[in-house]
Amino acid sequence: MNHSLSDDSSLPITSRKIFVSLDTTARSRGSDKVAKQVESVLNAQPELAATLVRNGSRGMFWLEPLLEISTPKGRVAYGPVQAEDVNNIINQHCFDDISEHPLCLGLTEELPWFKSQQRLTFARVGIIDPIDVEDYITHGGFVGLSNALSKTSQQLVDEVKESGLRGRGGAAFPTGIKWQTVLDEPEQQKYIVCNADEGDSGTFADRMLMEGDPLVLIEGMIIAGLSVGADQGYIYLRSEYPQAHSILNQAIDNAKTAGYLGDNICGSEHSFHLEVRLGAGAYICGEETSLLESLEGKRGLVRAKPPLPAIEGLFGQPTVVNNVISLASVPYILSHGGESYRDFGMGRSRGTLPIQLAGNIAQGGLVELAFGISLNELLQQYGNGCKSKRAMRSVQVGGPLGAYLPEEQWDTALDYEEFSSIGAVLGHGGIVAFDDTVDMAAQARFAMEFCEVESCGKCTPCRIGAVRGVEVIDKITDEKNDPQQRQDSVDLLHDLCDTMEFGSLCAMGGMTPFPVRSALKFFPDDFLPHPSTQKAQ
Amino acid sequence: MTATNEQGLQKIATIIEQNQTLPGAMLPILHAIQNDLSFIPSNALPLIAKALNVSKAEVHGVISFYHHFRTEEPGAHVIEICRGESCQAMGSRTLEENIKQSLSIDYHQTSKDRQFTLEPVYCLGNCACSPAIRIGDDIHGELDLQKFEQIIKSINTYSLELK
Ligand SMILES: Cc1cc2nc3c(=O)[nH]c(=O)nc-3n(C[C@H](O)[C@H](O)[C@H](O)COP(=O)(O)O)c2cc1C
Ligand code: SF4
Ligand code: FES
Numbered sequence: 001m002n003h004s005l006s007d008d009s010s011l012p013i014t015s016r017k018i019f020v021s022l023d024t025t026a027r028s029r030g031s032d033k034v035a036k037q038v039e040s041v042l043n044a045q046p047e048l049a050a051t052l053v054r055n056g057s058r059g060m061f062w063l064e065p066l067l068e069i070s071t072p073k074g075r076v077a078y079g080p081v082q083a084e085d086v087n088n089i090i091n092q093h094c095f096d097d098i099s100e101h102p103l104c105l106g107l108t109e110e111l112p113w114f115k116s117q118q119r120l121t122f123a124r125v126g127i128i129d130p131i132d133v134e135d136y137i138t139h140g141g142f143v144g145l146s147n148a149l150s151k152t153s154q155q156l157v158d159e160v161k162e163s164g165l166r167g168r169g170g171a172a173f174p175t176g177i178k179w180q181t182v183l184d185e186p187e188q189q190k191y192i193v194c195n196a197d198e199g200d201s202g203t204f205a206d207r208m209l210m211e212g213d214p215l216v217l218i219e220g221m222i223i224a225g226l227s228v229g230a231d232q233g234y235i236y237l238r239s240e241y242p243q244a245h246s247i248l249n250q251a252i253d254n255a256k257t258a259g260y261l262g263d264n265i266c267g268s269e270h271s272f273h274l275e276v277r278l279g280a281g282a283y284i285c286g287e288e289t290s291l292l293e294s295l296e297g298k299r300g301l302v303r304a305k306p307p308l309p310a311i312e313g314l315f316g317q318p319t320v321v322n323n324v325i326s327l328a329s330v331p332y333i334l335s336h337g338g339e340s341y342r343d344f345g346m347g348r349s350r351g352t353l354p355i356q357l358a359g360n361i362a363q364g365g366l367v368e369l370a371f372g373i374s375l376n377e378l379l380q381q382y383g384n385g386c387k388s389k390r391a392m393r394s395v396q397v398g399g400p401l402g403a404y405l406p407e408e409q410w411d412t413a414l415d416y417e418e419f420s421s422i423g424a425v426l427g428h429g430g431i432v433a434f435d436d437t438v439d440m441a442a443q444a445r446f447a448m449e450f451c452e453v454e455s456c457g458k459c460t461p462c463r464i465g466a467v468r469g470v471e472v473i474d475k476i477t478d479e480k481n482d483p484q485q486r487q488d489s490v491d492l493l494h495d496l497c498d499t500m501e502f503g504s505l506c507a508m509g510g511m512t513p514f515p516v517r518s519a520l521k522f523f524p525d526d527f528l529p530h531p532s533t534q535k536a537q
Numbered sequence: 538m539t540a541t542n543e544q545g546l547q548k549i550a551t552i553i554e555q556n557q558t559l560p561g562a563m564l565p566i567l568h569a570i571q572n573d574l575s576f577i578p579s580n581a582l583p584l585i586a587k588a589l590n591v592s593k594a595e596v597h598g599v600i601s602f603y604h605h606f607r608t609e610e611p612g613a614h615v616i617e618i619c620r621g622e623s624c625q626a627m628g629s630r631t632l633e634e635n636i637k638q639s640l641s642i643d644y645h646q647t648s649k650d651r652q653f654t655l656e657p658v659y660c661l662g663n664c665a666c667s668p669a670i671r672i673g674d675d676i677h678g679e680l681d682l683q684k685f686e687q688i689i690k691s692i693n694t695y696s697l698e699l700k
Contacts, residue, residue, distance in 0.1 A: 024661075024662060024663060024676050025662075025663050025665055025666050025676075025678060027675075027676070028663055028666055028669065028676045028677055028678035028679075029666060029678065029679070061665040061666055062665075198660075198662060199659070199660065200660070201621030201622045201623050201624075201659060201660040201664065202621070202622060202623040202660075202664045203660075203662070203664070204662040204663070204664055204665065206662075207662040239568075239605050240658060240660065240661050240662065240671070241662060242674040243674075243676075277561070277564065277565065278564065278565075278568055279564075279603075279605075280564060280567070280568070280603035280604070280605035280606055281603055281604035281605035281658070282602065282603050282604060282605075283659060294564065295561050295564075296560075296561045297561040297562060297563030297564055297589070297599070298563070298599060299598055299599055299602035300602060300603075315560065315561075356664065356665070357665065358623040358626075358664035358665050358667065359622065359623040359626035359627065359664065359667060360626040360627055361665075364664070364665030364666065365665050366665075387627070396622055400621070400622060400659075430623075430664070432622050432623045432626055432664070433626060434626045435626070438626070442630075443622070443625070446622070446625065450659065453659075454659070
C-alpha cells in the first residue's frame with residue numbers, strides 16, 4: 001500500500017513531515033492520542049523517514065485533531081482524525097499527492113474557510129513548530145526585529161503610529177500614541193508588560209497565538225522594548241492556560257539560547273529580559289492597573305487614573321501595557337511597513353482582527369480578517385449556524401461585558417466605531433452564539449452575578465450594584481410578583497445600570513450594564529415571569 | 538486554614554529562599570507553594586510575611602483575593618467547571634448541576650473519599666468546543682454527563698491501579 005512512500009523521489013526525505021497540533025483545544029479533542037499513534041507508526045516503519053511536528057492549530061476546531069502531511073504541493077489535511085485512523089492514513093498516503101482516504105480534506109491552504117482569511121498576525125500559527133527558532137526564522141520570523149535594530153526609537157514609534165494599530169485588548173487605544181508617552185518619559189527603568197490575562201469568555205486568540213507562535217509575541221515585545229527604551233518585559237499569563245505557560249517558557253529559553261533575549265541581543269548594545277508571571281484566577285486582573293498591582297505582588301485592586309501606567313506603571317516606572325495580539329502584530333508592521341498594515345481595514349479600524357467564533361456554533365474557531373466584515377457573514381459563512389442545528393437567536397460580542405445582539409443587528413460591520421454606534425463593543429473579538437433555547441433573563445442575571453464574583457471591591461456602584469442587580473432581576477422574573485411590582489423592578493434595574501455605568505471606577509462595573517440592558521431591550525419577553533425552578537439556574 | 542508539618546515547612550522555606558529576591562515575589566511564591574503542597578498552609582504565612590517584609594494580614598489579603606489560591610487541602614483531583622457564556626450556550630448550566638449531583642458535592646467542596654474537589658472557573662479558552670472542564674492540567678471539551686463519567690471512571694481506575 002505504501003508504494004508511493006518508498007519510491008517518492010520528488011521530496012527530500014528530511015522534509016517529510018507529519019503535523020499534529022498541540023493546541024489546547026486540539027488536545028481536548030484528542031490530538032495527543034493521535035500524535036502518539038503517529039510516533040508509533042513512524043517508529044515501526046523507519047523506511048517512511050518522516051518526522052512528527054507538534055504545531056499550533058489552524059483554528060478549524062471542528063476538524064481537530066487535524067493531521068497534515070507535507071507534500072511538494074503543500075500540506076494535505078485529514079480530519080477529524082482518531083488514533084485508530086492513523087495507520088491507514090499514513091500508509092495509504094502518498095507523500096506527493098492527494099490521497100483518497102475518506103478523511104482526506106485536500107490541501108489545507110485550499111480549504112475555503114482557511115484560504116479566504118487574511119492571516120497577518122497568525123501567519124505562522126498552525127504552520128511552524130512553535131518553539132523552534134530556526135523554523136520561525138525560515139518562515140519570516142525576526143525580520144521585523146532585524147529592521148528595528150537599525151532604526152531609532154522615534155522611527156519605531158512612528159512606524160507603529162503609521163500602521164494605525166489600536167490595542168486589541170478591548171479599549172482600542174492607539175498603540176503608537178501609548179508608546180510615544182512611554183518613550184517621552186525621562187526615567188531610566190521602563191517596562192513592557194504583555195497582558196495575557198485573556199479573561200473574556202468566548203475568546204482564545206491570545207492562547208492560540210501563545211501556543212502556536214510564541215516567538216512572534218517575544219519578537220513584538222523586544223521591538224516594543226527598543227521603541228521605548230525598556231530592557232525588562234513581563235508576560236502576565238492567566239493560570240487557566242497551563243499549555244500556553246509551558247510553551248511560552250520553552251520558547252523564551254530557546255530565544256535566549258539563540259541570542260534574541262538577554263544582554264546584547266543579536267550582538268547589539270541593546271538588552272531585553274523576559275519572564276512569564278502567572279495570574280491567579282481573577283478576571284479583574286486583566287484590567288491594566290489591577291494587573292500591575294498583581295505583578296507587584298498585591299491584591300488586584302484597580303488604581304485610579306491618572307497617573308497612566310505609561311507614566312507611572314509597574315513599580316512606579318513608565319510601562320507599556322499591551323495585549324498579546326497588539327504586541328504580536330508589531331513584527332508584521334516592522335517587516336512589511338506600517339503602511340502595508342494600515343491598508344487593511346475600514347474607517348479608523350486598521351489592520352486585521354483575529355475573530356473567535358464560539359458558543360453554539362457549528363464551525364467554531366479562529367478567523368483573522370481585515371476589519372469590515374459583517375457579523376452575519378461570520379456567523380453564517382464561517383460559523384455555519386448553530387451547532388445544535390436550531391435557529392440562532394442571540395449573539396454576545398466582546399466578552400462578558402459586551403452587549404447581546406439580536407438578529408436585526410447582525411448586519412453590523414466589525415469596526416470599533418460601528419459597534420459603538422449601536423451600543424455594543426468589539427472588545428477582544430470574541431463572538432458567542434446562542435440558539436433559540438437561550439433564556440436572556442438568565443443571561444442578564446449571570447452578567448450581574450459575574451460582576452459580583454469578579455468585582456475588585458474598590459467602588460460601591462460595582463460591588464453593591466452587582467449584588468442588587470441579581471436580586472432585582474429575580475424580582476422581575478418571579479411569578480409571585482404582580483405586574484406593577486415587576487414593572488417597578490424593571491425601572492429600578494435601569495436606574496441601577498445607570499449608577500453602575502456612570503459611578504464605577506473601571507469598565508467592570510461600568511460595562512456590566514451593556515449585556516443587561518441589551519437583553520432587556522431586545523428580548524423583553526424573556527423577562528416575563530418564570531417558574532421559580534428556571535430562575536434558580 | 539490548615540497547617541502543614543515539618544517536612545512541608547522545609548519545602549516552603551526553600552521555595553521562599555529561591556524566589557524572595559524576585560521583583561513582586563508574592564505571587565510566584567504562592568504559586569510555587571500551592572504547586573508543591575496543593576494548598577497554602579496557615580503556617581506558611583508568617584514565613585512569607587517575614588521574607589517579603591509585609592504583614593501577615595497583607596499575605597492573607599492577597600491569598601483571599603485570588604480565586605486560584607486555596608488554604609485547605611483539596612481532593613486528589615481538582616475539577617474546574619467552566620461557567621463562562623460560551624459554555625452556557627452549550628448547556629453548561631445543566632452540566633454543572635449534573636456533575637454536582639454525580640459527585641454529591643457543591644462548588645468549593647471535596648468528595649468524601651477525598652478524590653475530587655469541585656471549583657468554578659470563568660473560561661478555559663476552549664470556547665470553540667464548549668462546554669469545557671479542567672482536571673489537573675488537562676482540558677476536556679464538548680462535554681456531557683456521559684463523557685464526564687467516563688473520564689471520572691478512567692481516573693478512578695488509574696488511581697486504584699496505583700494503590
Ligand atoms: C474588567 C477588565 C478586564 C480586562 N481584561 C483584559 C484582558 O483579559 N486582556 C487584555 O488584553 N486587556 C484586558 N482589559 C483591557 C486592559 O485594561 C488594557 O486596556 C489593555 O491591556 C491595553 O492593551 P492594548 O492597548 O494592547 O489593548 C480589561 C479591561 C477591563 C476593564
Ligand atoms: S468598577 Fe468594580 S472592578 Fe472596577 S474598580 Fe470599581 S469595584 Fe473594582
Ligand atoms: S467560556 Fe467556557 S471555555 Fe471559554
